Amino acid sequence: MAKLLDAELQATRARLEEIIKNLHELTLRIGHEEMAKTVSDLRNRIFEPFMFVIVGEVKAGKSSFVNALLDTGQEIAKAAPQPMTDTIQQILYGEEHREVMINPYLKKIFLPVDILREIAIVDTPGTNTIVEHHQEITEQFIPASDLIVFVFEAKNPYRQSAWDFFKYIHGDWRKKTIFVLQQKDLANDFELATNLNGVGEKARKEGIEQPQVFAVSAKLEQEKTGVSGFGPLREYISENITGGKAPRLKLNNSIVTAETINERIADGLVLRRRQFEADTEFRREIGETLSDQSAQSNKQVDLMVENLLNTYDNITRQKLEELRNGLSMFGLVKRSFASTFGSTPNAENWLSNLATGLEADLNTKLKARLNDNVIDLAESIQQMVKMIDLKIRSSATILQNDHELFSDIAERRENVLRDLQDQFNRFVSNTDNFTDESIFADRENLTPNIAAGGGIAALGVILAAVTTGSVFDITGGILTTVGILFAGFSTRGKRKRIVDGFEAEIRTGRAKLAADLEEKLKTYIATLRRRIENNFGRFDENLQREEKNLAILEGTHQEIRAELTTMGATMTDQA
Incomplete structure (x- = not known):
């Protein structure tokens, strides 16, 4: 019986040594030298006397x-x-x-x-x-x-x-x-x-x-x-x-000590997991904020385009009505008769004046409407940037950098977060991050006020340059075409062609104005969002690495816990 008991203890001791070896490898993976040495000593001493x-x-x-x-x-x-x-x-x-x-x-x-x-x-x-x-x-x-x-x-x-x-x-x-x-x-x-x-x-x-x-x-x-x-x-x-009794007691004590070390690791892993979950939630909130605020800014673009088109429609409708009336037979006869005595411009001059008036109205009223809407859009984008900055600054720290086991992990995270804060501050302060080469192909179009504004403060000026350029590229095209239609007007046979052509150009200009302005602004918003996301590259890499490491460490810990629990129960049954 004594020999059988000795054999059972020897087998248990050998199995315990294997478990403690796994525990030692876990401490090495964690990178805690002092705990690794403690576990190594425990492994060596399970063969020593009580x-x-x-x-x-x-x-x-x-x-x-x-x-x-x-x-x-x-x-x-x-x-x-x-x-x-x-x-x-x-x-x-x-x-x-x-x-x-x-x-x-x-x-x-x-x-x-x-x-x-x-x-x-x-x-x-x-x-x-x-x-x-x-x-x-x-x-x-x-x-x-x-x-x-x-x-x-x-x-x-x-x-x-x-x-x-x-x-x-x-x-x-x-x-x-x-x-x-x-x-x-x-x-x-x-x-x-x-x-x-x-x-x-x-x-x-x-x-x-x-x-x-x-x-x-x-x-x-x-x-x-x-x-x-x-x-x-x-x-x-x-x-x-x-x-x-000493050999069995020693094995029991060694099991308890191994459990104590493993559970101490578990306590630290709980904090690491909570920190990882908090960082994952923080990152999710960043993405959600960017999506929500980008969607909000895009709605403002839609509203801006709608308001601009309403103004455009009012101006062109008035000019179209004026054109129709002026080209009527009565209007033409009246103008021809009156022009003989020099009191009214002839038809060609009158059409030229109409085009000039259209140009003046489009310039004045569309620009005023744009300025009002650009301010709202700029504030919306500024709000998005400021919300991201606030979330970075208020990111929750759960795992402290003086933690017994994982101080190095906490310090690395702290450094990554500090770098993120510094990088984002530089990003917000740099005007170039709020401009877009595809929109500003000709950098000379940017006024000195943009650079003087600095970073996010220059958004209003930048957006004004984007929208103004878009609008007047379109209106200029309309006026050129209208001028060609009006040039050389002499007979009433051209009246219908001029009206139809004028209406067609108005429709074309309207569609192009809406599409071009919407595309440029929404592309600008998407580009800005992507640039903000790029600031999180290192943070995301750290998060991905932590997810993999946690899975390995938690899995190993759970295996060791299960084995020690089983061994402890076996020792109790054998007692």
């Missing part, structure tokens, strides 16, 4: 406690006279006593002590040590630990730095912890009872339901005099850890 990590403040008596617990009669864990020269000491089983310096801050000690066949002990510097790197190295041992032994001075177990470190251990890593009040020989019975109750109560407030608190004296234990308190502690270790 690990006690001894923590507490400087001068709490940790090293003396370790020496008394091992009971070798030797000073194995040496307390340095000054904290700044102290090191972490990892004590392991070995056939002979030897010491190996791993680095200036870590020493491994091998001892032929039976209890070390089942457990390993790590003696750490004080949690309040001033030595550089000591606490961070101590923290590297915490994730792979199986039991934290928190050592306090029996006379004063309430130092804040020690309890702050306990919050890190228990809150961040959910590590099983027992509490030891060392140097009980220095406290009287009242102090000891008070502090035993005080530590228990404080531990309960920090979330430990049934805290295990022991009062010991390493001095009395090593001198073999008096009641040292090590008996109840050794009994607890024997009943709960040693005697063949």
Whole structure:
């Protein structure tokens, strides 16, 4: 039965190593070096014995406690006279006593002590040590630990730095912890009872339901005099850890630690996903705003064309009526008779004056109508640009650049957004972005006022140039044709041809005016929208990259979570 149990544990340990390997690859993909090292250490240490990590403040008596617990009669864990020269000491089983310096801050000690066949002990510097790197190295041992032994001075177990470190251990890593009040020989019975109750109560407030608190004296234990308190502690270790239970407990602890790391990644991924969704929504709103505002501007173009055509129709209708009346037989006779006496222009001159009047009316009234409508259209386009600018400035930041795991992702997003803001500011300020080469083929048509206006402020002038050019290209064509029709008029036989020709040219001019003006303005709006969209190129690339990365990271996390959950359930069934 024992062999079967060993085989099951070995298979579980091998499977757990594979899962932790996948977790390590996940941390590498995330790019978090510290967490990757933590997971690598966890993977390496699942084959080591059950690990006690001894923590507490400087001068709490940790090293003396370790020496008394091992009971070798030797000073194995040496307390340095000054904290700044102290090191972490990892004590392991070995056939002979030897010491190996791993680095200036870590020493491994091998001892032929039976209890070390089942457990390993790590003696750490004080949690309040001033030595550089000591606490961070101590923290590297915490994730792979199986039991934290928190050592306090029996006379004063309430130092804040020690309890702050306990919050890190228990809150961040959910590590099983027992509490030891060392140097009980220095406290009287009242102090000891008070502090035993005080530590228990404080531990309960920090979330430990049934805290295990022991009062010991390493001095009395090593001198073999008096009641040292090590008996109840050794009994607890024997009943709960040693005697063949340690390997299974260690596997359970390793599963919990792996779950803790994986869930910490999950918490960060939740924020990344929320940021991605917020950015995706922001980008959707930008597109929606551009579509809505472009549609609104296009409606204003339709209204502008309609108003312009109404004015055009009123002018040409009046001139057509005047032409018809003037070309009537009565009108011609009257003009011929009157012209003999020099009081009325002859027919050819009269037609020329009619054309001149048409030109003057078209110039004056169409231009006035255009100016009124251009202002409204310019304000509509300005509103579109300003709304985009406001949305960029108010983009929600959920993942902060000081995030524990994803600060680099947050910083990259922040840089992309800042570049977008700067780029869009430059875009809005540059007049060239609001002009169109296809509309302004001849750059000389642009007045100096455009450049002087600067960027979006020049929209009114730019649109006026677009519309004015469109209108008078058309009207000029009508007048040229009408002039040809009127030229050489001498007989009434040409009257019908002139009227019909005049009407045809009016219809042609009207259609061309509507089509040309609508096409130019709507093309202008579409071009401007496209140019605004181009500012979002880098932001869109970052969004696409984040979508792919999130899918991979979330998928891997979910697979690891499922495997660890299954393994935890299997371990419970086997217990």
